[in-house]
Amino acid sequence: MKKMLYSQRLAPYFFIAPFVITLLGFWMLPLGRSIIMSAQEVLYGDATFIGADNYQRLVRDRVFWKSLFNSIRYMVLTLMLLIPVPMFLAAIINTRIGSPRIKNFVKASLFVPALTSVVVAGIIFRLMFAETGSGLMNQVIGFFGHGPVRWLRQDIPGLVALLALAMWRYTGVNVMYFIAGMQAIPEDYYEAASIDGASKIQQFFRITVPNLKPTLVYVTTISVYGGLAMFLESFMLYAGNNSPNNQGLTLVGYLYRKGIQENDLGFASAVGVVLLVLIMTINITHLTLTGTFKKEESR
């Protein structure tokens, strides 16, 4: 026993044991069971194998396609908003002009929404997008001469509210990522370019953007996952998992409805498997493209 405490051969296995146990016990085992359950009908604890029936039901299920469409639409739109906007803000914060104190205040303010829980943020945005004329957002559009909108009762206005919530919570974090990335770019690149007469705008597109590739890859990846797996933002904004015509229902929301609210475990597991396949395909493609597998093997 005493010898084991000094063994450099055995020690690493003790160190990583908690991770291996977690991985097997809390991830692999439940996931494996879930895959099996997706081929079963589960009623009050009794499971019968029904082959691919759950998947056939899934393909014919309109609500499933709607939720998948909503998730993908949200993911694409957040990618289109939450990369260029934070990158632009990071670029103008990360310049030499302007007072550092004001810029620090701006950075801190942008970051504050990331500190709020999705519950609090959802409550605030639900109340800001109230449908009466006296809600904050209706007053803002009223100022521009537009009548009150019943935000959360219609598809596109509801999506606008959801995207506003996402922008509010994640812009600041992404700005921090981009600032960190920009600060890792050597100053000489810019000096050389400005001697050659490149304008600030040219410098941004020819030097900043290409050198931000690692940050861009990272932010894109987390945005893709976050977008596809979005659930709680919609759950809080609509005060529950039900929205008019399922306009706020996402893939994970559908999984929650079927599995947890309706206890249809076999069918819900099939929805979960679709999500798993989607996410793992993207994950493995991403790790292969960025060369992570090779890097770890050659270390």
Added chain:
Amino acid sequence: MSRPREKYPLPRGLFVGVHTTFLVLIAIIVLVPLASIFVGTFQDGNDVIRNGISFDVDLAALSFDNYVMLFTDSGLYFRWFLNSFLLTAAQVAGTLLVSSFVAYGFAMYDFKGRNVGFIAVLLLMTVPFEMMMLPMYVMVNDLGLADTYIVVVLPFLAAAVTIFFFRQYFLGVPKELLEAGRVDGVTEFGIFFKLVLPISKPAVAAMAILNGMIIWNNFLWPLLVLRSAEKFTLPIGLNTLLTPYANNYELLIIGAFFSLIPILVLFLLFQRFFVAGMTAGALKG
């Protein structure tokens, strides 16, 4: 040759003015939602739920009644607050201990299976928990462990992001320190606890802040596990107040606002650790 002049589209003074005004405007827009819920804490709860929050309020109708209610008659609110606080403290301590322990194994030793194990860490770093929601929920119910704090905490003690961060930090620790410990007859675990962990305070601080924020705000998994109201954490308790049949919307609004305070205080005190912890993953390339 003279120093190249910076090119600005406008006269320099005006340019700085526009730049600063624009940034300050953005900061104000970002703070508006928080300011509006703050105004809401002085209003009648039913009014706010019906008409939304805004800055167009009748000043005469504002009162401190909700604050009095919060501290005298807020039911389980401070119970939830305390639960959240204790759970966060315990889970942060546990996560730091277990995750740094695992990270040390990956960083300091060459062993069979290390690469496969570390790729698993990288995979778990990006996999959203939502994917595991149902399988883990089913397992907890089958084992009859629902409504216990241990199940809220246990699956997340070996946390992938925290492991990754500590491993990067430990890679920078000189190997001579380990050799010196071995020469002095310290065990492999003693080297970690007595020599390496004490010099890792910056990493511990960044990860304590990051995990503290995530766990304080944690919602989905505790929502699935915890069932009895007196065990709820703040986010779950607040969520139960957001139903069409609730009769305590004042508590929902002021409670939501109050739940931000611990994190805001922590942020104002330790801003640089927040940014260090959050951006750690982005620069790995």
